[in-house]
Amino acid sequence: MIPPMLRGIEFNVDMIFVTAKAWILSLLAQFLPAWLLVLASIVISGVVILCLGPVIMMYLTLLERKLLGRIQNRYGPNRVGKWGLLQPIADGIKMFTKEDIVPANADKIVHLLAPIVIVVPALMVFLVVPFGERMTAVNLNIGLLFFIAVSSITILPIFMGSWASRNKYSLLGGMRTAAQMISYEIPMTLAVVPAIMMSQSLSTNTIVLSQVGDYDLHWYIFTPWGIVGFIVFFLCATAECNRPPFDLPEAESELVAGFHTEYSGMKFALFYMAEYMNAFTLCAIAATLFLGGWQGPFLPSWLWFFGKTFLLICVMIWFRGTFPRFRVDHLMGFAWKFLLPLTLLNILLTALWQFTSNLAAWFWSILILGISLWTLVKLNRTFVPEKRHYPMGN
Amino acid sequence: MTVFGWGVFKGMMVTLKNFLTSYYRKPDEGGIFTVQYPEEREKKIENFRNFPFLVYDETPGKIRCVACGICERECPTKCIHIEMELDATGKPARKPAVFDIDYGLCMNCGMCEEVCPFDSIFMDHVFEITAPERQTGLVRHKDALLKANEYFQKIRPTLASVIDQKRKAAEEKKKAAAAPQPVPPPSTGGPTQGAV
Numbered sequence: 001m002i003p004p005m006l007r008g009i010e011f012n013v014d015m016i017f018v019t020a021k022a023w024i025l026s027l028l029a030q031f032l033p034a035w036l037l038v039l040a041s042i043v044i045s046g047v048v049i050l051c052l053g054p055v056i057m058m059y060l061t062l063l064e065r066k067l068l069g070r071i072q073n074r075y076g077p078n079r080v081g082k083w084g085l086l087q088p089i090a091d092g093i094k095m096f097t098k099e100d101i102v103p104a105n106a107d108k109i110v111h112l113l114a115p116i117v118i119v120v121p122a123l124m125v126f127l128v129v130p131f132g133e134r135m136t137a138v139n140l141n142i143g144l145l146f147f148i149a150v151s152s153i154t155i156l157p158i159f160m161g162s163w164a165s166r167n168k169y170s171l172l173g174g175m176r177t178a179a180q181m182i183s184y185e186i187p188m189t190l191a192v193v194p195a196i197m198m199s200q201s202l203s204t205n206t207i208v209l210s211q212v213g214d215y216d217l218h219w220y221i222f223t224p225w226g227i228v229g230f231i232v233f234f235l236c237a238t239a240e241c242n243r244p245p246f247d248l249p250e251a252e253s254e255l256v257a258g259f260h261t262e263y264s265g266m267k268f269a270l271f272y273m274a275e276y277m278n279a280f281t282l283c284a285i286a287a288t289l290f291l292g293g294w295q296g297p298f299l300p301s302w303l304w305f306f307g308k309t310f311l312l313i314c315v316m317i318w319f320r321g322t323f324p325r326f327r328v329d330h331l332m333g334f335a336w337k338f339l340l341p342l343t344l345l346n347i348l349l350t351a352l353w354q355f356t357s358n359l360a361a362w363f364w365s366i367l368i369l370g371i372s373l374w375t376l377v378k379l380n381r382t383f384v385p386e387k388r389h390y391p392m393g394n
Numbered sequence: 395m396t397v398f399g400w401g402v403f404k405g406m407m408v409t410l411k412n413f414l415t416s417y418y419r420k421p422d423e424g425g426i427f428t429v430q431y432p433e434e435r436e437k438k439i440e441n442f443r444n445f446p447f448l449v450y451d452e453t454p455g456k457i458r459c460v461a462c463g464i465c466e467r468e469c470p471t472k473c474i475h476i477e478m479e480l481d482a483t484g485k486p487a488r489k490p491a492v493f494d495i496d497y498g499l500c501m502n503c504g505m506c507e508e509v510c511p512f513d514s515i516f517m518d519h520v521f522e523i524t525a526p527e528r529q530t531g532l533v534r535h536k537d538a539l540l541k542a543n544e545y546f547q548k549i550r551p552t553l554a555s556v557i558d559q560k561r562k563a564a565e566e567k568k569k570a571a572a573a574p575q576p577v578p579p580p581s582t583g584g585p586t587q588g589a590v
Contacts, residue, residue, distance in 0.1 A: 070412075070416045073426050073427065075426060321409045
């Protein structure tokens with residue numbers, strides 16, 4: 001017998017999670033009042049997200065170690081379980097049983113609060129991520145704005161932790177975090193604007209739906225402004241979650257470990273967890289905005305979505321395996337002098353594209369982009385002063 | 395003219411190549427050179443040396459060591475302890491009664507092997523040694539240290555065959571020298587009753 005709530009829902013692999021939730025709700029409907037059912041629906045989504053976040057984080061660490069190992073010509077962890085699949089669990093147990101050390105002169109309350117607070121925004125942004133067709137936890141009509149606003153809170157707990165540690169390395173790391181994350185927030189937000197302009201919506205779901213087209217090739221990345229927006233967004237996302245080559249806040253060769261120098265045990269693990277969950281959500285949003293989200297032929301939508309997201313995460317890991325760390329002034333200069341003008345120009349380009357969408361638009365876009373890139377590169381050229389001579393010195 | 399970002403692209407291609415080749419290339423061609431130790435082992439090098447052991451010829455009774463104590467004196471870490479065996483009359487029997495080596499102290503320098511004039515102490519290939527306790531757990535006594543010449547031939551064939559030839563030549567020379575003389579000098583061989 002088909003439960004009444006399942007009527008109208010087509011049963012297929014694509015909808016498997018949606019169907020499962022509807023089935024649980026229809027089961028609960030038999031002995032719960034209607035108003036509690038709404039609450040139950042929220043609880044189910046919440047529990048799924050609260051489990052998904054940490055599990056994704058744990059296996060991202062494993063993926064990262066494996067890929068980095070291969071890049072450096074060695075095996076990654078492969079001792080605990082088959083292919084090291086149980087390594088994250090062993091690491092988790094280790095983290096839980098470690099001693100929690102608090103510096104004697106630390107601000108103990110803020111020191112304790114910082115790692116807790118940092119996880120909250122990292123988990124909250126999962127709400128607006130469209131994991132698949134009809135699989136957004138909360139279909140907010142300001143989803144993207146919510147994402148940008150909440151994910152930028154991450155600066156605050158990092159600075160709290162670095163300040164409360166009362167350690168000069170921590171504080172330096174915190175200062176760098178504040179400078180870097182505020183700087184990269186601006187080109188990141190501006191890089192998103194073209195996608196909003198084209199889809200005329202802030203809802204992540206609508207943005208994905210507006211990329212539907214023949215043969216699914218209406219993804220925004222296949223336009224000149226889309227690819228520029230995507231690259232800028234992805235670079236800023238890498239900087240936002242403090243991943244190499246933008247890992248100045250925790251530069252281990254300069255600042256010991258930056259803002260988490262004085263953290264140990266589970267508090268340290270929470271910082272780590274937030275970092276990896278941020279990396280995941282930023283990649284997910286990049287896939288949503290420019291790679292067509294869950295769009296894709298043949299396979300279920302959620303599989304497409306996770307495939308695209310993990311592809312982007314692999315690129316982030318690839319960055320980590322390739323590039324050395326930025327210098328502070330180069331980092332700031334890159335954001336303010338290169339990415340920011342480029343994103344502003346990209347917005348203009350999108351407007352042009354919207355009014356003349358044909359072959360001429362391609363030509364003009366590529367021409368404008370080429371000229372502006374060349375100009376920006378020339379303007380950003382490193383200035384090497386001539387060596388000064390002292391004729392009277394000898 | 396270099397294109398902006400070309401160096402970045404080239405760098406990423408290098409790491410991508412490393413990543414891909416790590417799956418199919420052999421260690422000496424740029425693949426993964428890690429040896430997964432307990433399951434795989436590196437090929438043993440003949441002159442690899444570790445802790446010392448004592449060589450006997452046919453039976454454990456025919457031990458080459460004469461308890462001269464040179465290795466004991468030369469050992470930089472003083473990890474060797476030797477006591478001479480005495481026969482019934484209280485004379486030295488030219489055999490060790492006690493031969494202890496503390497593997498916990500030994501630093502694998504191989505000086506004992508170099509100074510030994512009787513070719514009796516050599517460095518072994520065994521390196522997987524554990525003990526539950528460090529004070530006495532790593533002390534090896536004579537019985538544990540004694541190993542057959544065949545074993546020595548097996549682990550270090552080049553050196554062992556050279557030494558065997560040398561010993562055989564010395565023995566034949568001694569025999570030839572001893573043959574015309576009616577009474578062999580008592581200084582060689584085992585304990586003799588009539589001497590002194």
